[in-house]
Amino acid sequence: MIVLAPEGLYCPSGDFFVDPVRPVARALITHGHGDHARSGHGAVLATPETIGIMKVRYGADRIGTTQAVKPGETLRLGDVAVSFHPAGHVYGSAQVRMAFPPRAPGRAPVTVVVSGDYKREEDPTCRPFEVVPCDVFVTEATFGLPVFRHSRTEDEIAKLLASQRLFPERAHLVGAYVLGKAQRVMALLRRAGYDRPIYVHGAVVKLTNFYENEGIRLGDVRRVDPKERPKLGGEIVICPPSALQDLWARKFPDPVVGFASGWMRVRNRARQKGVELPLVISDHADWEALCTTVAETGCSKLLVTHGEADALVYWARSQGIEAEPLHILGYGDEDAEPEIAEDAA
Amino acid sequence: MNRFALLLDRLGYEPSRLNKLRLLVDYFRTVPDPERGLALAAMTDALVFTHAKPNVVRALAATRVDPHLFDLSYDYVGDLSECVALLWPAPPREPGIGHNRPPLTLSEVVMTLATAGKLELPRLIAEWLDLLDETGRWALLKLITGSLRIGVSARLAKTAVGELGGRTANEIEEVWHGLRPPYVELFAWVEGRGERPDAVDPAPFSPPMLAHPIEERDFAALDPAAFRAEWKWDGIRVQASRGLEADGSTVVRLFSRTGEDVSDSFPDLGEMLATLPAPRFSLDGELLIVREGLVQPFGVLQQRLNRRTVTLKLLADFPAHIRAYDLLRLGDKDLRALPYTERRERLAAFIDEAGNPALDLSPLVAFTNWDDLAAARRDPASAGGGPDAEAIEGLMLKRADSPYLPGRPKGPWWKWKREPFIVDAVMMYAQRGSGKRSSFYSDYTFGVWRSDAEGEGLVPVGKAYSGFTDAELVKLDRYVRNNTVNRFGPVREVVHGQDEGLVLEIAFEGLNPSTRHKSGVAMRFPRVARIRWDKPAREADRIETLEALLRVPA
Ligand SMILES: [Zn+2]
Numbered sequence: 001m002i003v004l005a006p007e008g009l010y011c012p013s014g015d016f017f018v019d020p021v022r023p024v025a026r027a028l029i030t031h032g033h034g035d036h037a038r039s040g041h042g043a044v045l046a047t048p049e050t051i052g053i054m055k056v057r058y059g060a061d062r063i064g065t066t067q068a069v070k071p072g073e074t075l076r077l078g079d080v081a082v083s084f085h086p087a088g089h090v091y092g093s094a095q096v097r098m099a100f101p102p103r104a105p106g107r108a109p110v111t112v113v114v115s116g117d118y119k120r121e122e123d124p125t126c127r128p129f130e131v132v133p134c135d136v137f138v139t140e141a142t143f144g145l146p147v148f149r150h151s152r153t154e155d156e157i158a159k160l161l162a163s164q165r166l167f168p169e170r171a172h173l174v175g176a177y178v179l180g181k182a183q184r185v186m187a188l189l190r191r192a193g194y195d196r197p198i199y200v201h202g203a204v205v206k207l208t209n210f211y212e213n214e215g216i217r218l219g220d221v222r223r224v225d226p227k228e229r230p231k232l233g234g235e236i237v238i239c240p241p242s243a244l245q246d247l248w249a250r251k252f253p254d255p256v257v258g259f260a261s262g263w264m265r266v267r268n269r270a271r272q273k274g275v276e277l278p279l280v281i282s283d284h285a286d287w288e289a290l291c292t293t294v295a296e297t298g299c300s301k302l303l304v305t306h307g308e309a310d311a312l313v314y315w316a317r318s319q320g321i322e323a324e325p326l327h328i329l330g331y332g333d334e335d336a337e338p339e340i341a342e343d344a345a
Numbered sequence: 346m347n348r349f350a351l352l353l354d355r356l357g358y359e360p361s362r363l364n365k366l367r368l369l370v371d372y373f374r375t376v377p378d379p380e381r382g383l384a385l386a387a388m389t390d391a392l393v394f395t396h397a398k399p400n401v402v403r404a405l406a407a408t409r410v411d412p413h414l415f416d417l418s419y420d421y422v423g424d425l426s427e428c429v430a431l432l433w434p435a436p437p438r439e440p441g442i443g444h445n446r447p448p449l450t451l452s453e454v455v456m457t458l459a460t461a462g463k464l465e466l467p468r469l470i471a472e473w474l475d476l477l478d479e480t481g482r483w484a485l486l487k488l489i490t491g492s493l494r495i496g497v498s499a500r501l502a503k504t505a506v507g508e509l510g511g512r513t514a515n516e517i518e519e520v521w522h523g524l525r526p527p528y529v530e531l532f533a534w535v536e537g538r539g540e541r542p543d544a545v546d547p548a549p550f551s552p553p554m555l556a557h558p559i560e561e562r563d564f565a566a567l568d569p570a571a572f573r574a575e576w577k578w579d580g581i582r583v584q585a586s587r588g589l590e591a592d593g594s595t596v597v598r599l600f601s602r603t604g605e606d607v608s609d610s611f612p613d614l615g616e617m618l619a620t621l622p623a624p625r626f627s628l629d630g631e632l633l634i635v636r637e638g639l640v641q642p643f644g645v646l647q648q649r650l651n652r653r654t655v656t657l658k659l660l661a662d663f664p665a666h667i668r669a670y671d672l673l674r675l676g677d678k679d680l681r682a683l684p685y686t687e688r689r690e691r692l693a694a695f696i697d698e699a700g701n702p703a704l705d706l707s708p709l710v711a712f713t714n715w716d717d718l719a720a721a722r723r724d725p726a727s728a729g730g731g732p733d734a735e736a737i738e739g740l741m742l743k744r745a746d747s748p749y750l751p752g753r754p755k756g757p758w759w760k761w762k763r764e765p766f767i768v769d770a771v772m773m774y775a776q777r778g779s780g781k782r783s784s785f786y787s788d789y790t791f792g793v794w795r796s797d798a799e800g801e802g803l804v805p806v807g808k809a810y811s812g813f814t815d816a817e818l819v820k821l822d823r824y825v826r827n828n829t830v831n832r833f834g835p836v837r838e839v840v841h842g843q844d845e846g847l848v849l850e851i852a853f854e855g856l857n858p859s860t861r862h863k864s865g866v867a868m869r870f871p872r873v874a875r876i877r878w879d880k881p882a883r884e885a886d887r888i889e890t891l892e893a894l895l896r897v898p899a
């Protein structure tokens with residue numbers, strides 16, 4: 001039904017790929033992150049939101065012909081019935097469900113669900129994850145180890161605001177992946193009652209504007225004027241993780257270096273990146289959420305695309321579920337930046 | 346316990362010394378006795394209790410977590426305490442249970458451990474882990490396994506205590522010996538509520554003076570006439586301290602550079618120092634093995650250090666010797682404020698008077714300009730090093746007028762190491778690092794080409810775990826993960842062959858013949874000088890290149 005080709009997950013009877021890592025004729029895209037949504041495909045099928053994001057990132061002329069598929073809508077590709085279902089990962093993110101004709105007349109169709117990246121936590125910037133029952137569940141496992149237990153995001157935002165109160169003269173930089181994480185942090189800050197302007201690095205502007213245009217309210221967001229940096233003591237500034245180590249970051253008054261990522265759970269990872277204020281805010285499922293989801297799909301077979309696959313495969317087998325790691329290379333290389341933190345955007 | 350855990354957590358992330366100090370001062374100011382004193386003891390390594398062995402913690406984790414999932418997690422996190430702290434399942438919150446229990450304090454932990462029997466440990470630890478949150482669990486495990494490395498030196502902790510009442514760290518150091526946790530009288534004195542505790546260490550350790558590596562560009566600003574040069578001997582830097590107890594008995598201590606008491610490993614030196622005519626002194630020098638007047642290369646000293654028990658045969662086969670650099674204290678006098686040349690005169694007289702064959706003076710290297718010195722560095726044997734040249738690892742430049750300052754002040758002392766040797770080798774295995782690098786594959790075993798009965802292959806010649814930047818480490822770690830062909834416990838075998846593999850340019854200080862290594866050689870201080878992403882593995886160096894080095898005096 002689905003096979004692993006060099007380009008990525010391939011469905012021969014529907015002749016399409018899901019999140020291929022190389023250009024292909026027809027691609028179904030789960031969400032707009034650079035490692036899943038690449039440019040240069042012949043035809044792209046995705047949610048309208050994801051197509052919007054791809055246009056912002058790559059330009060309409062570099063993503064081939066597009067077909068927007070609304071969540072829940074079913075379309076036929078060959079003999080496969082395909083539909084998209086919310087994944088809760090970032091704005092527009094979806095799981096892909098494929099229903100194959102029954103093996104014998106009178107039997108139920110065989111269903112495969114490819115999760116893409118997902119999380120179960122509530123997120124003000126995207127639709128919540130929906131459990132889609134299936135026979136074969138193809139999951140991610142970015143945080144597929146029992147040590148990953150994400151904190152409550154409210155607590156992490158409170159930690160950021162407490163630090164801001166403690167060091168009112170220092171700028172608080174928060175490294176956050178430019179698509180999804182950055183806007184989620186803004187929305188969470190607003191929800192916590194933070195009403196001062198939120199400053200952003202230039203790289204965050206385009207996608208934030210896109211979110212705003214889509215009707216996701218993020219309040220007063222201002223692009224950092226490089227000349228004004230020394231005056232931003234006490235402000236919260238959101239930037240791409242890679243900017244934290246740049247000269248760019250050093251022009252702020254005695255910056256507190258924060259980082260919003262699931263990796264921040266492990267001290268050495270945080271420290272290695274020179275982070276002083278680790279914020280465990282993740283757009284991926286933690287260990288418990290992964291296990292819960294696998295169980296809730298009721299799948300009899302589990303395939304793990306990327307991440308810490310070994311533990312999840314082991315756990316699934318112990319639950320009597322047939323499980324295999326796929327070790328797909330190319331995921332977790334957001335924008336091919338050699339940064340561990342970007343993996344888990 | 347919670348305040349202490351939060352302090353440790355924040356300290357661990359805080360890079361600036363000044364902000365660390367602020368956090369510490371704030372802690373000592375707001376936390377009462379005896380809690381703060383025990384925290385001070387924990388940070389200065391002064392707590393005495395039987396540490397829980399890592400395998401106790403592991404076994405405990407196995408009671409709550411699937412062992413295979415534990416192994417995978419541990420392999421990922423790299424640090425046992427943190428791994429268990431993260432994995433430990435939240436305790437079942439039964440209503441009514443635990444409500445009347447006061448929060449766990451550091452004092453309770455320390456007092457309980459001081460008297461607890463080994464067999465009680467697992468039950469106690471499990472109980473405590475159930476009471477704490479993730480940060481608390483982490484701090485507790487760090488503490489009880491004796492692996493509390495939080496980037497705070499004892500010196501910084503003492504500085505913070507001093508700041509409570511305008512005292513310097515040196516003032517705290519002066520009374521430190523003789524005080525015991527929880528240091529109630531120390532805090533009372535610093536806060537102006539009590540007398541100065543008096544305690545004089547008869548054989549104290551003084552933080553040694555260290556040198557900065559000199560760079561080519563530094564010479565232009567330096568006047569050769571203002572400096573003296575000595576050989577940098579390749580042994581162990583030690584401080585020998587001798588004094589009298591209140592009852593008149595003699596105390597001799599031998600300290601490593603970091604203040605660790607190594608007297609027990611060198612009873613021969615202890616005896617030698619005890620028989621010298623001066624009853625009270627502290628001197629700074631290099632510990633070497635000298636056989637029949639010849640200084641042995643470091644490899645020989647290494648052999649003595651490798652032996653666990655000190656036998657008479659060991660003492661006879663590996664006679665220890667001190668080559669003196671400096672005199673810090675003599676009788677009642679602290680000489681550290683005197684200029685180098687004056688201290689050296691007194692040191693020479695001291696050694697003369699001692700007349701002991703196991704103690705001599707590190708000679709000066711004569712020079713008038715930097716070129717002379719560069720020549721001496723290239724060829725120590727012809728510049729006075731003679732047959733001892735093999736044990737010379739470079740030069741020390743000391744300002745003639747320099748006082749003896751603790752730490753590594755920039756300017757008065759410089760070290761000028763010999764040029765390192767360079768070899769291109771292929772990465773063969775990788776292992777996780779320790780400390781802040783424990784979640785990265787940062788220790789690399791590398792090999793060079795050799796032909797033997799089985800044909801052409803790579804033979805491991807050393808292990809390097811430094812020399813690269815953090816950014817390079819991220820790339821190397823990723824390379825290892827993506828190119829693993831085999832796993833042996835914590836070790837990953839990385840792809841290596843004629844047509845694939847990563848070439849590392851390795852710099853090292855010298856080479857010793859070794860029977861313990863398959864290659865027959867052991868490298869000194871190997872580190873990664875460059876990562877040769879571009880170089881094909883087959884073009885890496887061959888063992889013959891290294892064997893040739895063995896024959897020249899390293
Ligand atoms: Zn993603």
Ligand SMILES: [Zn+2]
Pocket residue numbers: 033035036117331332343
């Ligand atoms: Zn991804």
